[in-house]
Amino acid sequence: MSQLLFTWLLSSCLTAATPAPLTVDAFFEVSWLREAQISPDGRYVAITVAKHNEKANKTPKAIYIYDIKSKKTKGLTAGASASMATWGPDAKELYYIATPDGASDSQLLAISPEGGNPRVLTNSCAALSAPLVAPDASSVAMVAELYPTCQDMACNCAKLAEKAASKSSGQVYDDLLFRFWNSWRDERRSHLVLFDMKNQQLRDLTPGSYDVPPLDLGGVQDIAFSPDGQYIAYVSNHDETVALSTNNDIFIASIKDGKVFSFPQGKGSDHSPKFSPNGEKIAYLSMERAGFEADLPRLMVYSFKTKMVTKLAASLDRPIREYVWAPDGEGLYFIAYHHGKKPLYYFSLKSGETTVIADELTYSHLSIAKDGTIAMIGEALNQPPELVVLSAGNHKEIARSEFNKAWREKVILKAPEELWFKGAKNENVQLYYLPPATAKEGQKVPLVLLIHGGPQGVFGDDFHPRWNAQMYAAKGYGVAMINFHGSIGYGQKFTDAISRHWGDIPYNDIMKGLDFILEKHSELDKDKVCASGGSYGGYMVNWLAGHTSRFACLISHAGVYNLTAKYGSTEELWFPEWEFGGNPYDNPALYKKWSPHNFAKKFKTPTLVIHGVNDFRVPLEQGLGMYTALKRRGVPARLLIFTDEDHFVQKPQNIRLWWDTIHDWLNRYLN
Numbered sequence: 001m002s003q004l005l006f007t008w009l010l011s012s013c014l015t016a017a018t019p020a021p022l023t024v025d026a027f028f029e030v031s032w033l034r035e036a037q038i039s040p041d042g043r044y045v046a047i048t049v050a051k052h053n054e055k056a057n058k059t060p061k062a063i064y065i066y067d068i069k070s071k072k073t074k075g076l077t078a079g080a081s082a083s084m085a086t087w088g089p090d091a092k093e094l095y096y097i098a099t100p101d102g103a104s105d106s107q108l109l110a111i112s113p114e115g116g117n118p119r120v121l122t123n124s125c126a127a128l129s130a131p132l133v134a135p136d137a138s139s140v141a142m143v144a145e146l147y148p149t150c151q152d153m154a155c156n157c158a159k160l161a162e163k164a165a166s167k168s169s170g171q172v173y174d175d176l177l178f179r180f181w182n183s184w185r186d187e188r189r190s191h192l193v194l195f196d197m198k199n200q201q202l203r204d205l206t207p208g209s210y211d212v213p214p215l216d217l218g219g220v221q222d223i224a225f226s227p228d229g230q231y232i233a234y235v236s237n238h239d240e241t242v243a244l245s246t247n248n249d250i251f252i253a254s255i256k257d258g259k260v261f262s263f264p265q266g267k268g269s270d271h272s273p274k275f276s277p278n279g280e281k282i283a284y285l286s287m288e289r290a291g292f293e294a295d296l297p298r299l300m301v302y303s304f305k306t307k308m309v310t311k312l313a314a315s316l317d318r319p320i321r322e323y324v325w326a327p328d329g330e331g332l333y334f335i336a337y338h339h340g341k342k343p344l345y346y347f348s349l350k351s352g353e354t355t356v357i358a359d360e361l362t363y364s365h366l367s368i369a370k371d372g373t374i375a376m377i378g379e380a381l382n383q384p385p386e387l388v389v390l391s392a393g394n395h396k397e398i399a400r401s402e403f404n405k406a407w408r409e410k411v412i413l414k415a416p417e418e419l420w421f422k423g424a425k426n427e428n429v430q431l432y433y434l435p436p437a438t439a440k441e442g443q444k445v446p447l448v449l450l451i452h453g454g455p456q457g458v459f460g461d462d463f464h465p466r467w468n469a470q471m472y473a474a475k476g477y478g479v480a481m482i483n484f485h486g487s488i489g490y491g492q493k494f495t496d497a498i499s500r501h502w503g504d505i506p507y508n509d510i511m512k513g514l515d516f517i518l519e520k521h522s523e524l525d526k527d528k529v530c531a532s533g534g535s536y537g538g539y540m541v542n543w544l545a546g547h548t549s550r551f552a553c554l555i556s557h558a559g560v561y562n563l564t565a566k567y568g569s570t571e572e573l574w575f576p577e578w579e580f581g582g583n584p585y586d587n588p589a590l591y592k593k594w595s596p597h598n599f600a601k602k603f604k605t606p607t608l609v610i611h612g613v614n615d616f617r618v619p620l621e622q623g624l625g626m627y628t629a630l631k632r633r634g635v636p637a638r639l640l641i642f643t644d645e646d647h648f649v650q651k652p653q654n655i656r657l658w659w660d661t662i663h664d665w666l667n668r669y670l671n
Helices: 003-017 153-165 469-473 492-496 505-520 536-545 563-567 574-579 589-593 596-602 620-632 652-670
Strands: 032-038 044-050 061-067 072-075 083-087 094-098 107-111 128-133 139-146 189-196 201-204 223-225 231-236 249-254 270-275 281-286 298-303 309-312 320-325 331-336 344-348 354-358 362-368 374-380 383-390 397-400 417-422 428-434 445-451 478-483 524-534 553-557 607-612 637-642
Touching: 032 083, 032 362, 032 374, 032 383, 044 083, 044 383, 061 083, 061 094, 083 128, 094 128, 107 128, 128 223, 139 223, 153 201, 189 231, 223 270, 231 270, 249 270, 249 281, 270 320, 281 320, 298 320, 320 362, 331 362, 354 383, 417 505, 428 469, 428 505, 445 469, 445 505, 445 536, 445 652, 469 478, 478 505, 505 524, 505 536, 524 536, 524 652, 536 553, 536 596, 553 652, 563 574, 563 589, 563 620, 596 620, 607 620, 607 652, 620 637, 637 652
Parallel strands: 445 478, 445 524, 524 553, 553 607, 607 637
Antiparallel strands: 032 044, 044 061, 061 072, 083 094, 094 107, 128 139, 139 189, 189 201, 223 231, 231 249, 270 281, 281 298, 298 309, 320 331, 331 344, 344 354, 362 374, 374 383, 383 397, 417 428, 428 478
């Protein structure tokens, strides 16, 4: 081989291995770890992994098994999209939800962690979800949409068949919350059902015209068996008008006879029950203030013996996301928001002290084995999600999955810079800055300012599946993410500051943060800055349009434009009534004061408006109103509508169009 040919081949290999800026094609190759459940014996972790399939225009999910000792991973399910894996008590079988061949709805299946063919356990006419195996493996609790007037599954099946055969599309309503997120409700309610493993029958445990778990602010964490398997705790809202209420409460039902009892709880949201290992106590998360979905979740414990409720980790002014009991019952592990991350903590019942266990990454999906081994998913702004396993006792990391290891080696992922500045009220405000993936020395860098939703949300140190900062940095932009007043993880007072102040306090944070980052990084071009946000972030973009000419362009996704109109068309009414001090008929002042549509005459900045037709949280008309106002004012504007999406963009081909349209808009005004 000649020296010239050898040099060429070597150069080609090095070039092929050189990381490149992130593209949409590469983004579709990411493995999104969604759930992690460690087996009771601490040997395996079952992981649900989602991956975009652009050709099929779907994002199927599959269950993988991670062997903690060998650190090997293998796929467990094939074919139908599978998720919600939960272990049997002896760890010999894994139960999960999928739609088997020939079935019309999702069913319960079981499979050995060693692999093989799964067993289809149910043949329900109603779709099943959220499985939880009883401690004695005699039954599996799940959630199903059932008719409150029915006393058995046969009645439900008959009604479903009747509905399917009907040609009428009409639906009569007599109450509020008649639609939710992206679908219109019918007479059915989410009920807790019990599948008896012996007689292979489903039984409705929560008959009545209410949802278990609650339609909003509820989820799979709201169901728990007692250690002896004789009782099951669940969460439901029994207020007359749930559209105006966050009063979720914990109920405990006897498996044997269905009798239900409860214990004293507040008017806010009480949820996420978990029995102590000896069954003498039940822990839960509690929000004190009624009607406020972003109140501080406090960790509480109720003793069945003393009938007393105790508040745990009372000095921790951070919202707890999820938790588990330590196997010995002497403490609890929990994940809470803190300054853009979600560290793992331990609270000792004996000492009353809270200790940080792990804070390298942003963690989620916490689970624990009987020996104390901990499994969770960890990620960061420059780290796609991976499974992280901590040892029992000293909590050292003993294993980490490599689903995205090879992928990370192919792309440029910039590390974020954490900064603080003096914002509104002269208080400290955090900002994450991500430099461009590539930049020419001496050349000015355009800036994209990302604004998070919520508004009680946060731009955290995580690898976001939609508002992914690396996707902006890949195009040569600097990226700033300001966690303005209202963000979570900075103390409840900081979070509360945005309520009834949508347009002033966070606006001041954003403008001061913009000045700060432009001064901090002199390479940034102050004349080429674009603001982009979704939901409340879209609202703030619309607000910026009427209050400043600092930006070269704007991008508003699912943004609120007319607050009064939104009140009458959104689903959960407790939210606007808390945020603006009542309804717009009795208390119109703040709706008028903070509504972007009242400042449409000042619109000048080129704006891209994006909205989903099936968005019932911020209805379509909000985006249409913003776009129409811009066009009538003669402002350059573009409208991107997804007829098959809701508050989010989830179909792969729509995701590509979303990114292509955004990048085209940014390129037009920033390059």
